[in-house]
Amino acid sequence: MPRLTDARKELRRAQITEAAVRCFGRNGLERTSIADITAESGLSTGSIYAHFGTKAELIQAAARATLAQRAEVLGGYADGDSPPGPDELLARMAAAIDPVQARFGVQIWGEATTDPVIGGVVVDMIDRLRVMVRDCVTAWLVKVEGRDPAVAGEHAEPIARQLMALYLAELLQAALRPTSEETTR
Amino acid sequence: MPRLTDARKELRRAQITEAAVRCFGRNGLERTSIADITAESGLSTGSIYAHFGTKAELIQAAARATLAQRAEVLGGYADGDSPPGPDELLARMAAAIDPVQARFGVQIWGEATTDPVIGGVVVDMIDRLRVMVRDCVTAWLVKVEGRDPAVAGEHAEPIARQLMALYLAELLQAALRPTSEETTR
DNA sequence: GTCTATACGAAGATAGAC
DNA sequence: GTCTATCTTCGTATAGAC
Numbered sequence: 001m002p003r004l005t006d007a008r009k010e011l012r013r014a015q016i017t018e019a020a021v022r023c024f025g026r027n028g029l030e031r032t033s034i035a036d037i038t039a040e041s042g043l044s045t046g047s048i049y050a051h052f053g054t055k056a057e058l059i060q061a062a063a064r065a066t067l068a069q070r071a072e073v074l075g076g077y078a079d080g081d082s083p084p085g086p087d088e089l090l091a092r093m094a095a096a097i098d099p100v101q102a103r104f105g106v107q108i109w110g111e112a113t114t115d116p117v118i119g120g121v122v123v124d125m126i127d128r129l130r131v132m133v134r135d136c137v138t139a140w141l142v143k144v145e146g147r148d149p150a151v152a153g154e155h156a157e158p159i160a161r162q163l164m165a166l167y168l169a170e171l172l173q174a175a176l177r178p179t180s181e182e183t184t185r
Numbered sequence: 186m187p188r189l190t191d192a193r194k195e196l197r198r199a200q201i202t203e204a205a206v207r208c209f210g211r212n213g214l215e216r217t218s219i220a221d222i223t224a225e226s227g228l229s230t231g232s233i234y235a236h237f238g239t240k241a242e243l244i245q246a247a248a249r250a251t252l253a254q255r256a257e258v259l260g261g262y263a264d265g266d267s268p269p270g271p272d273e274l275l276a277r278m279a280a281a282i283d284p285v286q287a288r289f290g291v292q293i294w295g296e297a298t299t300d301p302v303i304g305g306v307v308v309d310m311i312d313r314l315r316v317m318v319r320d321c322v323t324a325w326l327v328k329v330e331g332r333d334p335a336v337a338g339e340h341a342e343p344i345a346r347q348l349m350a351l352y353l354a355e356l357l358q359a360a361l362r363p364t365s366e367e368t369t370r
Numbered sequence: 371g372t373c374t375a376t377a378c379g380a381a382g383a384t385a386g387a388c
Numbered sequence: 389g390t391c392t393a394t395c396t397t398c399g400t401a402t403a404g405a406c
Binding site: 197228229230231232235236 | 389390391392
Binding site: 026027029030031106107108109110113116119123164165166168169175176178182 | 211216291353357
């Protein structure tokens with residue numbers, strides 16, 4: 001297994017998807033051409049198509065990468081000795097929102113309504129996030145509120161649902177907030 | 186002022202935007218061509234361009250019409266003698282969600298992230314909805330919970346925010362739910 | 371693997387008859 | 389106002405050299 005070259009390959013792919021996300025954040029999924037991405041990434045058309053079969057595949061990869069990145073941020077919250085309570089958790093999640101990623105994220109929602117592949121990615125990711133939020137709330141109920149671990153999970157579930165809804169609304173709001181360029185104009 | 190012909194004009198425009206929304210719900214904003222809309226509406230390219238200058242204008246008109254229609258549903262809730270409480274209100278709003286309009290709505294969010302005109306339409310409409318929800322909650326606090334009208338408005342505000350977030354999440358979920366065609370396959 | 375140059379198709383928009 | 393036919397542009401994807 002040539003894992004060193006594999007790693008390089010992954011790096012290139014990441015370079016491309018990250019440039020793509022910046023373009024998408026500026027101009028939207030369909031209004032950024034491959035040419036735009038070549039300009040942003042410094043690479044060429046041929047190079048991009050060497051790594052992704054179609055533009056749709058590129059979008060899928062970018063979506064997976066971005067959503068996974070957002071999930072990672074929540075990773076360690078449930079582990080500490082004093083996990084954050086619901087309000088604090090939401091505040092942290094909201095504070096971690098990046099405008100460009102928020103815009104791309106909402107664009108992906110739109111795409112997910114008609115593209116089943118993207119649809120799968122999005123619902124999986126929302127589900128993963130909700131589970132992580134639930135676990136964090138459970139840990140909080142047990143560790144700082146002193147609830148019975150046996151029932152804390154059940155209690156955490158509806159709270160997690162509400163938090164996710166609030167978070168999605170926050171994400172949407174961030175995505176709709178005018179660009180800094182637009183506000184300074 | 187020829188208001189009869191104006192009315193006919195509006196009717197045609199509605200015919201076009203409604204056909205467009207059905208197409209958008211199926212295939213997304215950018216993957217429905219003008220040709221698709223002619224097929225769905227029974228009209229021709231020329232006719233469509235006689236009513237809308239560009240495809241973007243058509244999308245804007247469709248967005249305004251659809252969002253206004255959703256706002257209308259909430260219209261009378263605050264007026265009755267026994268306005269619904271938060272849970273009941275959310276349930277009614279969720280029950281009134283149409284899958285096709287939900288998909289189009291979420292697509293519009295995506296478009297709003299990069300198109301300032303659509304952006305304005307969306308934030309205006311979300312704002313209008315939130316105000317209506319707030320008024321409904323206020324009426325409920327006063328009329329069925331017996332709260333002091335002087336402070337009910339303040340109390341209603343955060344509740345309305347939560348309800349809106351929950352509603353938007355519900356809308357997103359409906360939009361991501363697989364089409365009936367896909368599930369029966 | 372990366373580049374440049376290009377083929378090819380699709381879709382937005384227009385012209386002009388009726 | 390509505391149609392059909394068409395123009396033109398643009399963007400994806402490929403071919404082939406290095």
